[in-house]
Amino acid sequence: MQLESEALGASADEPPASPSGCSPDLQRLADLKTFRSPGRGFWRDVPERDWNDWHWQLRHRITTLEQLQRLMPTLAPEEIAGTQLANHKLALAITPYFFNLIDPADELCPIRRQVIPRVEEMNLAPWELTDPCGEDAHSPVPGIVHRYPDRVLFLVTDRCAAYCRYCTRSRLVSNASGYDFHPDFDRQIEYIAQHPEVRDVLLSGGDPLLLSDEKLEQLLARLRAIPHVEFLRIGTRIPIFLPQRVTPELCARLRRFHPLFISIHTNHPRELTLEARAALERLADAGIPLGNQSVLLRHVNDDVIVMRALVQKLLLCRVKPYYLYQCDPIAGSAHLRTSVARGLEIMAGLRGHTTGYAVPQYVIDAPGGGGKVPVNPEYVLSRNRDRVVLRNYEGRVYEYIEGASPAPAYKRSENFDAPEFD
Ligand code: SF4
Secondary structure (H helix, E strand, O other): OOOHHHHOOOOEOOOOOOOOOOOHHHHHHHHHOOOEOOOOHHHOOOOHHHHOOHHHHHHOOEOOHHHHHHHOOOOOHHHHHHHHHHOOOOOOOEOHHHHOOOOOOOOOOOOHHHHOOOHHHHOOOOOOEOOOOOOHHHOOEOOEEEEEOOEEEEEOOOOOOOOOOOOOOOOOHHHOOOOOOOOOHHHHHHHHHOOOOOOEEEEEOOOHHHOOHHHHHHHHHHHHOOOOOOEEEEEEOHHHHOHHHOOHHHHHHHHHHOOEEEEEEOOOHHHOOHHHHHHHHHHHHOOOOEEEEEEEOOOOOOOHHHHHHHHHHHHHOOOEEEEEEEOOOEOOOHHHOOOHHHHHHHHHOOEOOEOHHHOOEEEEEEOOOOEEEEOOOOOEEEEOOOEEEEEOOOOOEEEEEOOOOOOOOOOOOOOOOOOOOO
16 A cells, blocks of 8 residues: 555655565565655655754654644544543654654554554553563662663653553653653662672663753763773664654764664564664664664564564664564553464564574563563474484474583483473
8 A cells, every 4th residue: 555655755765676476475575675765744845954853853743632633534433532541641742754654544554553542552451560571679769770680771761752552661651641750860870880780781761862962972971981881772762763863963972982782673664764774874884783672563563574574674774683572561552462472483484584683582571570581482392311303494303413422420310201392
């Protein structure tokens, strides 16, 4: 289906050439991997300078039902009801740039499902949680989450350029539910300075790249000045929601704080536009290693071809697919969650079928604060002291003999029978 914004002058790279007579899957993959610009859409009369100004984009975000209905008369009743309730749960906000990626004619549009509230968000299951990762219980100081031994999460703001309907931190971001988050950088930095085991600090939020250049630089400089902090990271969705923010000036400031890594968050290949690719290239050119975190979402990316296109397109943008998260059981997210079995099928459709660098680690963040647990399709069919029986990506079975290993120091039991894995 043609996007309305394409009809309004959006541009695209040439789709990658596909061999004549290629399968429908290959054709679909090539189409999903084509870099397009969403164009100006409803903002076609806005001067170029304003459109490319990240402050302008933030000032003109869609934040009310009235704005949304004016721009998108095709809103479904479930979306209208969801938007009416959003300001008490997780606010509505969409940048004009990102809004133009939505297909108004498709209620299942994967971009639309991520940012337009639906009334199903009000359905709460007993096992759903407002803080599924148990962050508040691991927070010694407001804005610091210390859950793993050698690293901390440093929350810098509760604001994002746009709000994802499945956000695991929706109790906090946008302040719609009255969490009233106020970071105190002095206390947060003091905590890190007093904990020499902390060698890795991940700035997150909310979105740290919404801070001004000056404020971000000051914060990074203070963290860099702590001798035991080896490694800085920023988690951000800015290159996807607001690529205009990734200015050459910002990149020039960030490059002073290496080793500095950035984790972006992308769920569907359509989010990787010409503009997003250019923003990511600016960051990569500043020497910043880039990784991506995706959340597995129903009718967004729970499809092998979509996920294959996403991970391959990320590599084209010089971004390593890092994690694929099973969607946390955040309150009101059942309509966006998909099964772990589906996640495993998708992983099996990536491993071996595409470049190893393109394969993320599938993880479940153990509810209640257990941390990330890797989940993999089963490739080890059985194992005993002498041999491992393996299944490869094509389903063929192979044996790895361990006979050459040094003899174990213990006496083998007469009835030795190594456990088998299903
Ligand atoms: S950008 Fe990140 S923190 Fe902000 S709403 Fe989306 S998932 Fe949550």
